[in-house]
Amino acid sequence: MKKDSVLKRLQGYMGNRKILLPLSLTSSALSAAMGIAPYIFIWLIARELLTHAGQIAGTSVLNYAWWAMGAAVLSVLLYFVALISSHLAAFRVENNIRREAMGKIVKMPLGFFDGNSSGRIRKIIDDDSGTTHSFLAHQLPDLSGSVILPLATIVLVFVFDWRLGLACLAPLVLAFGTMAFMMGVASRNFQKQYMDALEDMSSEAVEYVRGIPVVKVFQQTIFSFKRFHNSILRYKDLVKKYTDSWEGPFSFYAVIVQCFAFFLVPAAILLVARGGDYGTVLADMFLYILVTPVLSSTIMKSMHINQSLFQAGEAINRIESLTDVEPLPETSSPREITSGDIVFDNVLFQYPGAEKNAVDGISFTLPEGCLFALVGPSGGGKTTIARMIPRFWDVLEGSVSLGGADVRDISLENLMDHVSFVFQNTRLFKTTLRDNIIYGCPDATEEQIERALDLAQCTEILDRLPDGLDTLIGAEGTYLSGGEQQRIALARAFLKDAPVIVLDEATAFADPENEHLLQEALRELMKGKTVLMIAHRLTTIQDADRILVIDKGQIAEEGCHEELLNKGGIYHRMWNEYQEAVEWTIEREANYV
Numbered sequence: 001m002k003k004d005s006v007l008k009r010l011q012g013y014m015g016n017r018k019i020l021l022p023l024s025l026t027s028s029a030l031s032a033a034m035g036i037a038p039y040i041f042i043w044l045i046a047r048e049l050l051t052h053a054g055q056i057a058g059t060s061v062l063n064y065a066w067w068a069m070g071a072a073v074l075s076v077l078l079y080f081v082a083l084i085s086s087h088l089a090a091f092r093v094e095n096n097i098r099r100e101a102m103g104k105i106v107k108m109p110l111g112f113f114d115g116n117s118s119g120r121i122r123k124i125i126d127d128d129s130g131t132t133h134s135f136l137a138h139q140l141p142d143l144s145g146s147v148i149l150p151l152a153t154i155v156l157v158f159v160f161d162w163r164l165g166l167a168c169l170a171p172l173v174l175a176f177g178t179m180a181f182m183m184g185v186a187s188r189n190f191q192k193q194y195m196d197a198l199e200d201m202s203s204e205a206v207e208y209v210r211g212i213p214v215v216k217v218f219q220q221t222i223f224s225f226k227r228f229h230n231s232i233l234r235y236k237d238l239v240k241k242y243t244d245s246w247e248g249p250f251s252f253y254a255v256i257v258q259c260f261a262f263f264l265v266p267a268a269i270l271l272v273a274r275g276g277d278y279g280t281v282l283a284d285m286f287l288y289i290l291v292t293p294v295l296s297s298t299i300m301k302s303m304h305i306n307q308s309l310f311q312a313g314e315a316i317n318r319i320e321s322l323t324d325v326e327p328l329p330e331t332s333s334p335r336e337i338t339s340g341d342i343v344f345d346n347v348l349f350q351y352p353g354a355e356k357n358a359v360d361g362i363s364f365t366l367p368e369g370c371l372f373a374l375v376g377p378s379g380g381g382k383t384t385i386a387r388m389i390p391r392f393w394d395v396l397e398g399s400v401s402l403g404g405a406d407v408r409d410i411s412l413e414n415l416m417d418h419v420s421f422v423f424q425n426t427r428l429f430k431t432t433l434r435d436n437i438i439y440g441c442p443d444a445t446e447e448q449i450e451r452a453l454d455l456a457q458c459t460e461i462l463d464r465l466p467d468g469l470d471t472l473i474g475a476e477g478t479y480l481s482g483g484e485q486q487r488i489a490l491a492r493a494f495l496k497d498a499p500v501i502v503l504d505e506a507t508a509f510a511d512p513e514n515e516h517l518l519q520e521a522l523r524e525l526m527k528g529k530t531v532l533m534i535a536h537r538l539t540t541i542q543d544a545d546r547i548l549v550i551d552k553g554q555i556a557e558e559g560c561h562e563e564l565l566n567k568g569g570i571y572h573r574m575w576n577e578y579q580e581a582v583e584w585t586i587e588r589e590a591n592y593v
Contacts, residue, residue: 006313010132013096014089024085025144031078032145036152036291037071043160043287050279082141090136097129101319107327111392116322119203124322127202128195128315135312139305146302153295161284167267168260168292175257179303182249190242191310195318197235204228260292328391334411337403337418340368340499340530342389347398349384358384359395360553366546368499371531373541375574376550382534385550386502389532390419402500420498424505426485433462434469436488440496448495456491456521490521501526503533538578547571 004012011021041064048061102125157165204227268285342365349359358381366372374382387393388400391407399406407415420440428436437452438444444452449469453459461484465471471478480488493501503522519540535541542561549557549564549571557569564571 009316010093013093017092020085020089024082027078027082028141029144029148031075032149034071034075038068039290041068046286047283050283086140087137090133094129094133101125101323104323109328109393112325117203123199123202124318128318131315132312135308139308142301146298146305149298153291164284164288167263168288170263171256171260175253178249178253195314197238201231201235204231331409335405335409339403342366343401345399348396357553368530370545373544373547374534374550380550381553382550383504386504386532418498419500420493420496421502422489422493426489428473428485432470437491440492444495452491452494455494455524456487458487458491501529501531538575
């Protein structure tokens with residue numbers, strides 16, 4: 001479907017200030033038209049001086065001068081009105097774009113944030129909305145002027161003397177052709193690649209800076225910097241290659257656009273030599289010398305406007321593409337959750353753009369109060385299955401039910417109240433520990449907070465922090481290790497006290513000491529709850545009520561620990577490999593002693 005023009009799409013974000021766009025364009029056009037008038041009055045003055053030497057009408061010259069000044073002042077005032085209107089429109093558009101984009105972002109499925117890093121989201125919403133502001137505030141007032149001014153100037157130069165007009169326009173036609181060549185398809189393709197490169201570099205920069213503490217702990221500085229460094233190199237190579245391609249055409253443009261006098265003066269000499277009136281020809285030439293630079297500067301201005309217009313359109317495309325993901329539909333007649341049972345009934349799911357199903361016909365029933373574990377090769381679909389419960393994504397076929405109700409028929413608020421999830425990539429806000437812990441239960445009492453901290457084995461973390469629960473987390477405060485962050489996340493889950501727990505590698509980043517504490521915390525957290533756990537450390541799920549071995553989006557095996565070992569299948573092989581890895585680590589450590 002054909003999209004509306006960039007200006008019309010931008011006007012859609014102006015709300016009740018849509019009138020500002022035509023007001024700015026109209027004022028700019030009138031300003032450009034009035035900007036031509038002083039040159040005409042100056043030409044009239046020059047003609048009086050050159051054709052009536054010795055008989056100059058002082059009153060006429062003075063009147064022309066006043067009219068020239070009046071036209072110039074009016075042109076400035078009209079342009080000022082255009083600037084005010086465009087800036088007001090720009091601020092409104094920028095504000096509304098950010099507001100609407102963030103309004104859509106907060107309604108996105110939770111799975112949306114797995115495929116879109118915070119750096120990319122920030123770059124698109126913040127920087128690209130700023131791009132629209134720059135275009136509307138600074139280039140928009142020149143848009144109509146860049147059309148009116150050349151037309152008025154061309155009419156002007158042919159009205160007075162078409163022969164001199166052709167002479168002064170010849171180099172400008174060459175210059176315009178050169179500019180059109182430089183701003184062709186290759187330029188538009190570059191602008192898209194340029195914004196892609198900026199987006200990539202911004203995203204990598206944000207992720208690199210945020211990960212510096214973890215990078216330093218694991219001594220991976222060089223490797224982690226490589227992706228950021230490569231994005232910088234790609235940006236540099238792209239810009240350098242494109243800039244080099246402009247060297248010849250732009251050099252020609254810079255020369256030809258300034259050499260109109262080499263065409264104009266010989267033409268004037270020929271006209272005088274062929275019997276033309278000396279004073280009239282000289283006055284006309286004087287007018288063209290004044291007006292032609294205005295036309296040449298308009299060509300350059302048009303290039304910048306065209307470039308900015310394309311960038312604004314590309315920015316709008318990126319913002320709308322980012323927010324084009326449909327939010328999860330909410331039922332108008334929500335059902336209540338009557339138990340903690342979880343049922344997967346022939347569930348199929350495929351990620352957008354993928355060719356194969358990530359979940360392919362999964363069916364199982366997790367009774368209330370039981371612990372089921374998902375194990376299997378990486379990329380088999382374990383995390384996707386777990387995230388179907390809190391509706392990170394909706395199923396394509398089949399259903400996921402909680403307490404007898406399809407999760408799609410449960411209000412999102414009620415669903416979130418009943419499910420707690422702790423993932424391997426713990427997300428803590430850059431605020432105090434207290435705010436992070438009570439996020440899921442803002443009305444919690446001090447006693448409830450202390451109990452949650454105690455159950456999550458967080459007491460020793462608070463004991464070594466001078467400000468305790470009021471300690472800031474992040475760049476302006478204290479950094480916690482991966483295991484400590486996961487214990488804080490568990491405290492948040494304890495405080496929420498939801499009946500259903502989803503655990504995805506909750507001990508992934510823990511060292512041996514932290515892992516022991518996390519295991520103790522998990523045992524407390526899971527008491528009496530319905531739990532679905534994903535784990536690669538198989539010792540943590542030996543006591544699970546049932547273990548599902550997931551491979552290629554399907555259940556390859558299922559049973560308890562002993563049953564799966566006796567089958568001698570995938571789980572048996574995984575268990576042996578895990579035991580060998582543990583023994584190898586212990587023997588290697590012993591050899592170093």
